[in-house]
Amino acid sequence: xxxxxxxxxxxxxxxxxxxxxxxxxxxxxxxxxxxxxxxxxxxxxxxxxxxxxxxxxxxxxxxxxxxxxxxxxxxxxxxxxxxxxxxxxxxxxxxxxxxxxxxxxxxxxxxxxxxxxxxxxxxxxxxxxxxxxxxxxxxxxxxxxxxxxxxxxxxxxxxxxxxxxxxxxxxxxxxxxxxxxxxxxxxxxxxxxxxxxxxxxxxxxxxxxxxxxxxxxxxxxxxxxxxxxxxxxxxxxxxxxxxxxxxxxxxxxxxxxxxxxxxxxxxxxxxxxxxxxxxxxxxxxxxxxxxxxxxxxxxxxxxxxxxxxxxxxxxxxxxxxxxxxxxxxxxxxxxxxxxxxxxxxxxxxxxxxxxxxxxxxxxxxxxxxxxx
Amino acid sequence: xxxxxxxxxxxxxxxxxxxxxxxxxxxxxxxxxxxxxxxxxxxxxxxxxxxxxxxxxxxxxxxxxxxxxxxxxxxxxxxxxxxxxxxxxxxxxxxxxxxxxxxxxxxxxxxxxxxxxxxxxxxxxxxxxxxxxxxxxxxxxxxxxxxxxxxxxxxxxxxxxxxxxxxxxxxxxxxxxxxxxxxxxxxxxxxxxxxxxxxxxxxxxxxxxxxxxxxxxxxxxxxxxxxxxxxxxxxxxxxxxxxxxxxxxxxxxxxxxxxxxxxxxxxxxxxxxxxxxxxxxxxxxxxxxxxxxxxxxxxxxxxxxxxxxxxxxxxxxxxxxxxxxxxxxxxxxxxxxxxxxxxxxxxxxxxxxxxxxxxxxxxxxxxxxxxxxxxxxxxxxxxxxxxxxxxxxxxxxxxxxxxxxxxxxxxxxxxxxxxxxxxxxxxxxxxxxxxxxxxxxxxxxxxxxxxxxxxxxxxxxxxxxxxxxxxxxxxxxxxxxxxxxxxxxxxxxxxxxxxxxxxxxxxxxxxxxxxxxxxxxxxxxxxxxxxxxxxxxxxxxxxxxxx
Numbered sequence: 001x002x003x004x005x006x007x008x009x010x011x012x013x014x015x016x017x018x019x020x021x022x023x024x025x026x027x028x029x030x031x032x033x034x035x036x037x038x039x040x041x042x043x044x045x046x047x048x049x050x051x052x053x054x055x056x057x058x059x060x061x062x063x064x065x066x067x068x069x070x071x072x073x074x075x076x077x078x079x080x081x082x083x084x085x086x087x088x089x090x091x092x093x094x095x096x097x098x099x100x101x102x103x104x105x106x107x108x109x110x111x112x113x114x115x116x117x118x119x120x121x122x123x124x125x126x127x128x129x130x131x132x133x134x135x136x137x138x139x140x141x142x143x144x145x146x147x148x149x150x151x152x153x154x155x156x157x158x159x160x161x162x163x164x165x166x167x168x169x170x171x172x173x174x175x176x177x178x179x180x181x182x183x184x185x186x187x188x189x190x191x192x193x194x195x196x197x198x199x200x201x202x203x204x205x206x207x208x209x210x211x212x213x214x215x216x217x218x219x220x221x222x223x224x225x226x227x228x229x230x231x232x233x234x235x236x237x238x239x240x241x242x243x244x245x246x247x248x249x250x251x252x253x254x255x256x257x258x259x260x261x262x263x264x265x266x267x268x269x270x271x272x273x274x275x276x277x278x279x280x281x282x283x284x285x286x287x288x289x290x291x292x293x294x295x296x297x298x299x300x301x302x303x304x305x306x307x308x309x310x311x312x313x314x315x316x317x318x319x320x321x322x323x324x325x326x327x328x329x330x331x332x333x334x335x336x337x338x339x340x341x342x343x344x345x346x347x348x349x350x351x352x353x354x355x356x357x358x359x360x361x362x363x364x365x366x367x368x369x370x371x372x
Numbered sequence: 373x374x375x376x377x378x379x380x381x382x383x384x385x386x387x388x389x390x391x392x393x394x395x396x397x398x399x400x401x402x403x404x405x406x407x408x409x410x411x412x413x414x415x416x417x418x419x420x421x422x423x424x425x426x427x428x429x430x431x432x433x434x435x436x437x438x439x440x441x442x443x444x445x446x447x448x449x450x451x452x453x454x455x456x457x458x459x460x461x462x463x464x465x466x467x468x469x470x471x472x473x474x475x476x477x478x479x480x481x482x483x484x485x486x487x488x489x490x491x492x493x494x495x496x497x498x499x500x501x502x503x504x505x506x507x508x509x510x511x512x513x514x515x516x517x518x519x520x521x522x523x524x525x526x527x528x529x530x531x532x533x534x535x536x537x538x539x540x541x542x543x544x545x546x547x548x549x550x551x552x553x554x555x556x557x558x559x560x561x562x563x564x565x566x567x568x569x570x571x572x573x574x575x576x577x578x579x580x581x582x583x584x585x586x587x588x589x590x591x592x593x594x595x596x597x598x599x600x601x602x603x604x605x606x607x608x609x610x611x612x613x614x615x616x617x618x619x620x621x622x623x624x625x626x627x628x629x630x631x632x633x634x635x636x637x638x639x640x641x642x643x644x645x646x647x648x649x650x651x652x653x654x655x656x657x658x659x660x661x662x663x664x665x666x667x668x669x670x671x672x673x674x675x676x677x678x679x680x681x682x683x684x685x686x687x688x689x690x691x692x693x694x695x696x697x698x699x700x701x702x703x704x705x706x707x708x709x710x711x712x713x714x715x716x717x718x719x720x721x722x723x724x725x726x727x728x729x730x731x732x733x734x735x736x737x738x739x740x741x742x743x744x745x746x747x748x749x750x751x752x753x754x755x756x757x758x759x760x761x762x763x764x765x766x767x768x769x770x771x772x773x774x775x776x777x778x779x780x781x782x783x784x785x786x787x788x789x790x791x792x793x794x795x796x797x798x799x800x801x802x803x804x805x806x807x808x809x810x811x812x813x814x815x816x817x818x819x820x821x822x823x824x825x826x827x828x829x830x831x832x833x834x835x836x837x838x839x840x841x842x843x844x845x846x847x848x849x850x851x852x853x854x855x856x857x858x859x860x861x862x863x864x865x866x867x868x869x870x871x872x873x874x875x876x877x878x879x880x881x882x883x884x885x886x887x888x889x890x891x892x893x894x895x896x897x898x899x900x901x902x903x904x905x906x907x908x909x910x911x912x913x914x915x916x917x918x919x
Contacts, residue, residue, distance in 0.1 A: 137819035161417040161439060187805060188823065189410065205819060217695040220682045222675040223808050225561035226389070226411040227684020227751070232676055232695040239676055239696060249389055249688070249751070255410035257808055261820060264674070264813040265696065269658055271671035272700025309669065314701065314711070321668055322715035324651045328623045335605055338613045338622055341574035342629030342705075343563035346680030346692055348728040349705040350565070350572040351580060352720065353628055356709050358573075359598040360718045364585050364607025365622075368574040369630055370566050 004070035019061035019072055020048055030074050031083060031112055033090075033197050034149035035062045038251065039158055042150050046086050047112070050074050058082065084116045090147050092123035093172070094198075101145070103199035105211050109147060110198075126172060136184040138260055139193055139201060143175045146200035152176060152192035159253065160191055190259040194243065194252060205260060206233075206241040214240065221258045222344060226250065228258050239265050274317035275309035329361065338365035375528075375537025375894065376559065377582065379545075380767075381774030384567065386556030387520060388686040388753060388765040393419045394554040397516035399509075401429040401451065401540070402526020402900075406436050407805040409524075409560050409685070416522075425516075427509050429454060429501075430526065431800065432830070432872060433865045442508055445867055446499035448800050449530055449787035449901045455539040456784065457495025457503075458510045459546060460487045467514030469548025476776055477545050483779035490784075498784060500867075514547060518554040524562060525802065529899040531788045533891040538780040545777055551768035561685040563809070564675075568683035571754075572732060576607025581736025597735060600718070609895040611636070611888070618645035626653045628705055629672065633661040634810035634878055637886035637897040638853045655708060658812045661878060671702035678704045679725050681747070683754075687764070689742050690751035787901035788889040791869065795851060795903035797835070798870040801886060802899075807876035815876070827877035828861040831906070832868040836860065841908060848907045849873070854884035857910045871904065 003012045006023050013022045018041065023030050033045035043063040050061045053071035058079060061072075073079070091113060098104045127144075134141040150167065153176060157163045164186035168177050178184050193201045214233040221228040229248035233241040239262050246252035312320075328336055339357040341350050350368070357366040377383035392398075392415035406413035413436065420426050420439045428437055429444040429451070437443045446454045462468060463484060473480050492503035499506075513519055521544060527536045537559075544550050544557045561567050573580035583590045586604070595602050608616060614636060616622035625646070636642045646652055646665045654666040657674045675682075677698040683689050698704070706728065710720040722728050726744045733739035738755040741763075746752060752763035791798050806824035808814045815821060829849060831841065841847055843862040848855060849871075858873065858880040866872050875882040887902040 137822035158421075159414060159418070161414075187410075215695075217693050218691075219676065219693045219695065220564065220684075220690050222564055222813070224409050225563060225566060225685035226409050227564065227682060227686070227688055227690055228411055229690065234695045237696045249684075249690075250411045253411055253414055256806055256820070257814060258410075261808070261814050261817055262676075263817040263819075264657075265676050266699075267658075267816045269816060270674075270699045270702065271657060271659060271663075271669065272702055273671060274701070275659075275666075275669040277667045308664070314703070317668055317670060318711055318715050321653055321712060324667070325624055325626075326716070328650060332623050334603065336621070336623040338608055338616075338625050340610055340613070340625065340627040340630045340632070341569055343561075343566040343569045344629050344675070345565065345569070345705050346675075346678065346725075347565065347568040347572050347683060347689070347732070348680045348725050349628070349678075349709070350569045350574045351728055351732045352706055352709045354573045354580070355598065355720070356713055357626075358579075358594075358602055359600045360713050360716050362600075362603050364576050364603055364605060365613065366574055366607060367576055367610040367613065368566070368569045369563070369610065369632075369635060370561075370570055370575070 002066045002068050004066055004068060004072065006072045007074055013066055017066050019050055019064050019066055019070075022066050023061065023074060028074055030061055032062060033108055033112070033147060034151060036151050036155070036195060039151065039154040042154065045090075045147070045149055047083050049079060049082060051076060051079060084118065087112055087116055088118055088121050088123055091118060092121055092125060093127045094147070095144050101199040102140075102202040102207060102211065107199060108197035128172060128175070130175070132181070134183050136188070138188045138190065138204060138256065139184060140204045140207065141184065142200055142202075143177070145198050146176060147198055148174060148176065149197060150176070151195045151197070152201060155191045155195050156186070160187065160189055162186055165192070188256040188260065189254065190256065191253055194254075194259075203241065203260065205263070209240040210235055221254070223255075223257045223261065228254055230254065230258060232262070273311040274314055276312050276317065276320060277308060278310050279308055325361065334362035335365060337361050337363055341366065341368040343369050375534040376541060376557065378778070379538065379541040379780065380772050380777050382582070382767060382772075383559075384767070385558040385560065385686045386550060386767040387554060387558055388688070389415060391554040391766060392416060392520065393422065395419055395424050395518050395520040397425045397427065397512050397519040398522065399427045399429070399513055399519060400436060400522045401455075402536075403522050403524040403560055404430070404432070404434045404436070404526070404802065405522060405560070406434070408562060408803050410805065412522075412560060425512050427512050429509075431867045431870055442505060442512060444499075444501045444505055444509060446501050447867065448798055448870060450499040450784070451527060451530075451536045452532065452539050452782055453490065453495055453498035453784040454501060454506070455536075455543055456487055456490035456782065457492050457499075457506050458513065459543055460490040460495075461492060461507050461510035462514040462543075462546060463487055465510070465514065467510070468546045472548030473546060476771065477779060478776045479779040480546075483542060483781055486781040486783070513543070516549070518552070519547075519549050520554065520556055520558055522558045522560060524560045526900060528559075528891075528894065528896050530896070530901065531889050531891055531898045532785055533896045534893040535782045539782045541777070542779055542782065545779060550777075551766070551770075553766055556766060556768075562803075564684070565682040567685055567687060568681070568689075571683055571736075576609055579735070580732050581738060583736070594735065597731070611890050611895045611897055614642055614645045617649050620648055623649065624651040624653075625649055626655075627662060628655045629657075631656075631660040631662045631810040631812060633665070634875070634881055634883060637883055637888040637899060639881055639884045640854055641888060655705060656812075657702070658816075660810065660812050670708055671700065672708065673698035673702050673704045677702075678706070680706075681729060684751070687753045688751040689739070689747060689754060691744060691747050788898055789852075789887050789902045791903045795905045796869070797904050797906060799849070799851065799885060799902050799904045800870060800872050800900045801875045801882040802872065803876070804874045807874065809876065811876040811878065826859060827873060827880035827882070828859045829906070830861050830863050830866045830872040832866050832870075833862050833864060834868045835871075836862040839906060839908060841906070845908070846910050848910050849885060849904050850907065851885035851887075851902055851904045853887070856880045856882075856884050871906070875899075
């Protein structure tokens with residue numbers, strides 16, 4: 001263990017802890033743009049600089065290990081001046097289109113510019129302009145907004161193990177891109193989108209779907225069995241975006257289905273009314289594979305009202321099902337009826353479904369797709 | 373599930389997700405983890421970064437192979453031979469845990485004798501894995517301190533799936549690698565609530581909580597709570613339902629949120645079976661291929677439109693919350709079921725969905741300590757018997773539910789339908805990263821469709837050269853059951869003479885080809901092995917994909 005002082009407060013941390021780790025433990029704010037606790041230290045943004053007593057120059061707290069007896073200062077007029085200058089340099093070639101930027105209000109660079117009151121910029125000069133836009137379907141990559149913090153590069157390599165992107169070119173031309181500056185072609189997990197501190201990486205799906213005033217609801221991903229915790233961003237009864245919090249089972253990481261696979265919820269193909277078959281099954285027997293994935297729009301714009309089915313009320317549907325099932329049970333016994341439950345439904349629904357089959361219908365013919 | 377339940381007395385993942393990162397050896401067999409369980413895949417990669425050794429046994433060069441220390445490319449369906457020869461070495465070189473075997477297992481002697489013939493040479497002949505790699509795998513696993521075995525459908529979807537699971541259980545038992553943190557046997561469940569649906573008794577032979585439906589005492593308990601007399605007859609499994617429907621013995625089927633037309637083997641058979649039913653009710657969020665055959669289709673609510681709980685693959689019960697209203701007149705499944713029950717004069721009266729959960733935990737003590745309030749932020753892993761119980765991250769700490777765990781003698785036997793002169797290729801089916809199951813959800817996503825537009829068959833360059841097939845060309849794949857036209861992907865992912873097709877795509881449905889032969893115990897169909905032939909000439913559209 002190592003004991004030292006930050007801003008006069010004594011702190012004890014494990015060996016090989018950085019000054020930044022210790023400061024976070026004490027809840028002392030140190031601004032950073034390139035640091036992430038799950039990734040290797042980078043020391044690139046130079047905002048986390050601190051003064052150590054006896055040391056001639058400030059050091060980056062994210063890459064400096066704590067040593068016994070150190071006396072660290074996280075804020076001083078000189079440090080704040082240097083931080084402000086660093087920010088000004090970062091902003092000097094950064095687009096100032098915050099009013100239309102997807103990340104406004106949720107942008108670390110914007111927030112720091114606000115705290116440091118950077119209105120005028122002494123260093124306005126040459127700008128990076130990139131005409132080429134990335135054609136991949138998931139991730140908008142606006143490299144003019146990139147501050148080269150390298151978090152996306154590190155997460156892709158260190159967490160996802162893919163390494164789809166890296167730093168390329170030099171000097172002012174430095175940018176992050178896939179090999180040979182091609183369009184991104186990766187697993188599209190979107191970890192880089194989740195971690196990007198600015199508007200450089202955003203989801204194409206949620207472009208112009210709103211930035212604030214979402215209702216955020218924590219729930220569980222509907223896909224595989226990992227049980228990732230997700231947060232649905234909802235407005236006007238529509239899921240606009242999916243995110244995940246770092247303090248969850250899945251540490252905030254998601255896969256392409258979990259992060260981008262939510263469109264089906266508000267698909268126009270959703271069933272909206274009970275349907276009863278109007279023509280015999282023999283007709284569809286020869287036609288099974290020629291039916292479109294969903295029947296054409298019915299009058300009034302609703303799906304489902306096709307030649308094969310007619311829309312009915314819930315009462316009619318329930319009465320019809322009960323009548324037919326009762327009839328079959330009387331003639332052939334309860335074991336002529338079976339139920340298939342769903343691994344996509346909740347525990348409660350599955351409990352009710354098997355209870356329905358066993359207690360109401362009177363059969364143990366109940367299973368689900370665990371075998372597929 | 374059936375396999376592990378027989379051996380240990382409980383069939384679930386024995387470890388939890390955070391423990392994945394702390395194994396010193398990870399043995400992945402029959403699981404394409406990074407594509408089917410991407411987040412568990414991340415944890416495995418992190419374990420490797422932290423120094424764990426990764427062994428993979430898979431006929432395909434899956435993405436995880438990049439991170440592995442040893443890759444055993446065995447022929448599909450030869451898992452028992454591979455595992456037995458690994459165990460042969462462990463036995464020969466005395467890497468077993470004698471104390472564990474004596475105190476916590478039974479049936480070791482006959483099991484020990486059964487391994488005699490599975491020399492690494494024999495293993496190499498059957499599996500195609502070089503014998504030095506078999507020996508290396510035995511050393512990795514046999515000398516490990518905190519090893520974990522991970523498997524999915526690559527192990528279970530065989531006519532000898534249960535035997536595969538027994539062999540895995542034997543390996544963990546003989547080395548005493550169970551009942552400790554970051555040490556165990558972990559079947560990964562493929563859908564968000566397979567674990568929960570099984571827990572809740574949506575399996576014919578068990579009431580909620582794996583309580584045998586055949587036991588009179590148990591039945592009496594449920595009869596008392598539900599207030600009715602319950603059937604003592606053995607129920608049908610999903611695969612048996614299709615068979616009985618085909619023979620017109622089963623008259624009516626009520627399907628909630630499943631699409632067996634695409635997900636079951638041998639589509640022509642499934643479609644015919646469903647058409648022969650007198651009455652089919654399908655309750656779903658889309659008009660799936662199965663719903664199109666129904667007499668009544670009921671519009672249901674999706675996961676974002678309801679409250680409740682899901683149980684993940686590691687037994688963690690987590691809260692599902694309603695975020696939006698269902699479209700039109702679509703209703704929550706729970707509402708539909710209770711309304712329907714009312715029409716039969718049976719009243720399921722619940723004011724809140726949590727009351728259903730409460731009823732289930734009254735009947736199954738392993739959930740008794742879980743309330744919606746306790747899992748508001750983080751889930752809890754069952755068994756969690758009391759209100760102050762912290763949940764159980766790993767199973768079998770003190771012992772096995774059935775007392776002593778049993779070794780099972782397992783002999784290798786070949787798959788049901790192997791390649792021959794007429795159908796020279798071995799077909800395996802499975803999933804890929806971007807699509808999910810029968811695609812009813814993911815294929816309605818433009819971005820996902822842009823990167824994963826249609827089906828493909830993975831074919832080895834050597835085989836492609838012999839057949840004169842170029843990458844991207846359309847070919848016709850035929851089995852004894854049907855034919856599909858599909859795009860060829862010439863790649864070194866599969867083993868030569870084996871091919872792979874993902875099953876998500878209705879226009880080239882892999883299950884047109886698959887064999888409906890099942891494991892005799894678990895009734896899992898053999899999706900991983902069937903024989904096909906590949907022709908360069910594409911069949912006319914009338915002859916393919918016909919139901």
